[in-house]
Amino acid sequence: MTWWKESVVYQIYPRSFKDSNGDGIGDIKGIIEKLDYLKDLGVDVIWLSPIYPSPNDDNGYDISDYQDIMEEFGTIRDWEKLLDEIHGRGMKLVMDLVVNHSSDEHEWFQESRKSKDNPYRDYYIWHQGKDGKEPNNWKSNFSGSAWQYDEETQEYYLHLFSKKQPDLNWENPKLRREVYNMMMWWLDKGIDGFRMDVINFISKVPGLPDAPNPEGKKYVSGSKYYRNGPRIHEFLQEMNREVLSKYDVMTVGEMPSVDVEEAKKYTNEARNELNMVFQFEHMGLDNGEGGKWNLKPLDLRDLKENLTKWQTGLHGVGWNSLYWNNHDQPRIVSRFGNDKEYRVESAKMLATCLHMMQGTPYIYQGEEIGMTNVRFDSIDDYKDIETLNIYKEKMEEGQDPTQIMESIYAKGRDNGRTPFQWDATKNAGFTTGEPWIKVNDNYPEINAEQAVADPESIYHYYRELIALRKTHPIIVYGDYTLLLPEHEEIFAYVRAYEGEKLLVVTNFSQDNVEFQLPDDADFTAKELLIGNYSVSEGDIRRFTMKPFEARVYIGK
CATH class of the missing domain: 2.60.40.1180 (Golgi alpha-mannosidase II)
Incomplete structure (x- = not known):
C-alpha cells in the first residue's frame, strides 16, 4: 500500500482561489480560510501552483526567487502557517517545481548575462548564432523564435517559452546542485512532494540542430530535440538519488509528448525516477490539423483507445495520474460534456469515468462544482500570454477575429483561471476588490455555497467518489x-x-x-x-x- 496511490489531489491556482485582503489577487490567507471546505470534500493532497516571487510574465511560472513567497500571496510565515494548517487537518502539500527555466529577473540570469566569463554564464544556454541569425530555427511554445538576442554580450539565449523565461542549462552540474539544494530546503520545511513543470524538457540534444522545415517557415517546432532528451533519465535518477529518495514524498512530472513506453521508464519504481507523469495525449484528441487552436469534435472511440492504452500499459509497471482539468486546460464540462442543459449530469458522468480508473485522481479548483468555460467580450479581457500571442499571430496572418475568438473560447488557458465561484455575492465572493481577471458571469447559479447546500450537487457527487476510493481497494488497485x-x-x-x-x-x-x-x-x-x-x-x-x-x- 502506497499513500500517493490511494490519495486524491486537489490543485489550487492561488491567484484565482480566494483573496483575503481585497487587492483582487488570491493569496495564502485566502487558502487557509477555505481549508475546511477542502477537508470536507475529502481530498488528501493539495497541490499549489507557483507562489514564488515572479514578474508574472507567465503567471508565476517565471520564477525570480525559488526560496521565498511572492508578496501578492503573502509571506513565508503565512506559508508556514498554511503548511501547519494543512498537516493539522491530515492533508498533505505538494509544491510546484519549475526548473526547466527561471525568470530573466532571477539573480542567476542577471549575473549570467553580465559577461561571457561570469561564473553563472553556464547556468543558461547561450549561443553565438550563425550568419547573424538565431542559432537554430526552433519555435517557442508561446509563438515566435525560441531565441532572444542580448545586446550586453552579443549572444542569444534559449527560451522554450516566453523570452522572460530563459532555459536553465542542466548540462552544468553546478546548476543541478543548486536545484537539488533548493528542493531539499523546501522538503526540510515539511512539504510532501513536487509537481514538476515540463520536466521532460530539461535535456536538450547536443548541438541544438535545426528542426526539419520542409515548408520553409521562419520558426518550427524543435520539440523532438528537447522533449524526453538524451540525458533526461540520467538527470531524474540523479535527482532521486540526491534528493527524493531521502524523503517520503510524492512526485509527478508534467511531460508533454511522453508516450506509454517512456512513461514506463519514468514511473517504474525499480528505476528510481518519478511516481507518475502528466501525459497530454487525451487532451489533444479534439485538436484539428495544426494543433489545439484548430477545433474538431471529440470522437469518443479515440478517447477510449487512448485512456485504455494508458490504463493497461502502466498497470503493474508504473502509475497513472488521472485528470481532466488543470490551469492550462479549458473546463471539461464545457469541453467533453454539455455545460448548458446537462451541466450537472455531464459533470458527474465525466467524474465517474475518470475516478473509477486506476491512478491518482487530480481535481482542479472549481471542477467539483461544475465551473464552465468563459466567453469574455474582448481579447483585452484575457490575461494569458499564450492566448494573447496566438491572437496577435493569427490576426497578422489575416484570420477572421471572430473565428480566432471561438478557438480561444474553447481552448484558452484563462478558462481555467477565472476566479473560484464561492457564492452569489459580488465577484462570486472571491474578492471585495477588483479581481485580477474577470469572474465568469454565471456565478449566481454556479457557486460553492449553492453546491454545498444541495445534496444532489456535483460537489456532493465528488465527495461520494472520493469516499468510495477510500473504502474500495478495487478502485485503486x-x-x-x-x-x-x-x-x-x-x-x-x-x-x-x-x-x-x-x-x-x-x-x-x-x-x-x-x-x-x-x-x-x-x-x-x-x-x-x-x-x-x-x-x-x-x-x-x-x-x-x-x-x-x-x-x-x-x-x-
Missing part, C-alpha cells in the same frame, strides 16, 4: 478491461481485484442510448455503487442510459 471499443456514445469498462469486479458504464451523449453487456463479459452485479440518476432494479446486462448517465455496479 484493480486491473482494467475496456468494453465496446467501437461504440460511439458509451464508454464502459470493468475493473477486477481479488475476486471482486466493478462495471463502469458512462454515456457521453445527450441522447438515450441502449447499453448491452457483451455476451462474453463475465459480471454478476451485487449492487449499484454510484450513479448520477436514480435507477430502479432491473437487468444490468441490458438497459437504456439517459443523457450523460453514469452507473457503477459492484459485483463479481
Whole structure:
C-alpha cells in the first residue's frame, strides 16, 4: 500500500482561489480560510501552483526567487502557517517545481548575462548564432523564435517559452546542485512532494540542430530535440538519488509528448525516477490539423483507445495520474460534456469515468462544482500570454477575429483561471476588490455555497467518489478491461481485484442510448455503487442510459 496511490489531489491556482485582503489577487490567507471546505470534500493532497516571487510574465511560472513567497500571496510565515494548517487537518502539500527555466529577473540570469566569463554564464544556454541569425530555427511554445538576442554580450539565449523565461542549462552540474539544494530546503520545511513543470524538457540534444522545415517557415517546432532528451533519465535518477529518495514524498512530472513506453521508464519504481507523469495525449484528441487552436469534435472511440492504452500499459509497471482539468486546460464540462442543459449530469458522468480508473485522481479548483468555460467580450479581457500571442499571430496572418475568438473560447488557458465561484455575492465572493481577471458571469447559479447546500450537487457527487476510493481497494488497485471499443456514445469498462469486479458504464451523449453487456463479459452485479440518476432494479446486462448517465455496479 502506497499513500500517493490511494490519495486524491486537489490543485489550487492561488491567484484565482480566494483573496483575503481585497487587492483582487488570491493569496495564502485566502487558502487557509477555505481549508475546511477542502477537508470536507475529502481530498488528501493539495497541490499549489507557483507562489514564488515572479514578474508574472507567465503567471508565476517565471520564477525570480525559488526560496521565498511572492508578496501578492503573502509571506513565508503565512506559508508556514498554511503548511501547519494543512498537516493539522491530515492533508498533505505538494509544491510546484519549475526548473526547466527561471525568470530573466532571477539573480542567476542577471549575473549570467553580465559577461561571457561570469561564473553563472553556464547556468543558461547561450549561443553565438550563425550568419547573424538565431542559432537554430526552433519555435517557442508561446509563438515566435525560441531565441532572444542580448545586446550586453552579443549572444542569444534559449527560451522554450516566453523570452522572460530563459532555459536553465542542466548540462552544468553546478546548476543541478543548486536545484537539488533548493528542493531539499523546501522538503526540510515539511512539504510532501513536487509537481514538476515540463520536466521532460530539461535535456536538450547536443548541438541544438535545426528542426526539419520542409515548408520553409521562419520558426518550427524543435520539440523532438528537447522533449524526453538524451540525458533526461540520467538527470531524474540523479535527482532521486540526491534528493527524493531521502524523503517520503510524492512526485509527478508534467511531460508533454511522453508516450506509454517512456512513461514506463519514468514511473517504474525499480528505476528510481518519478511516481507518475502528466501525459497530454487525451487532451489533444479534439485538436484539428495544426494543433489545439484548430477545433474538431471529440470522437469518443479515440478517447477510449487512448485512456485504455494508458490504463493497461502502466498497470503493474508504473502509475497513472488521472485528470481532466488543470490551469492550462479549458473546463471539461464545457469541453467533453454539455455545460448548458446537462451541466450537472455531464459533470458527474465525466467524474465517474475518470475516478473509477486506476491512478491518482487530480481535481482542479472549481471542477467539483461544475465551473464552465468563459466567453469574455474582448481579447483585452484575457490575461494569458499564450492566448494573447496566438491572437496577435493569427490576426497578422489575416484570420477572421471572430473565428480566432471561438478557438480561444474553447481552448484558452484563462478558462481555467477565472476566479473560484464561492457564492452569489459580488465577484462570486472571491474578492471585495477588483479581481485580477474577470469572474465568469454565471456565478449566481454556479457557486460553492449553492453546491454545498444541495445534496444532489456535483460537489456532493465528488465527495461520494472520493469516499468510495477510500473504502474500495478495487478502485485503486484493480486491473482494467475496456468494453465496446467501437461504440460511439458509451464508454464502459470493468475493473477486477481479488475476486471482486466493478462495471463502469458512462454515456457521453445527450441522447438515450441502449447499453448491452457483451455476451462474453463475465459480471454478476451485487449492487449499484454510484450513479448520477436514480435507477430502479432491473437487468444490468441490458438497459437504456439517459443523457450523460453514469452507473457503477459492484459485483463479481
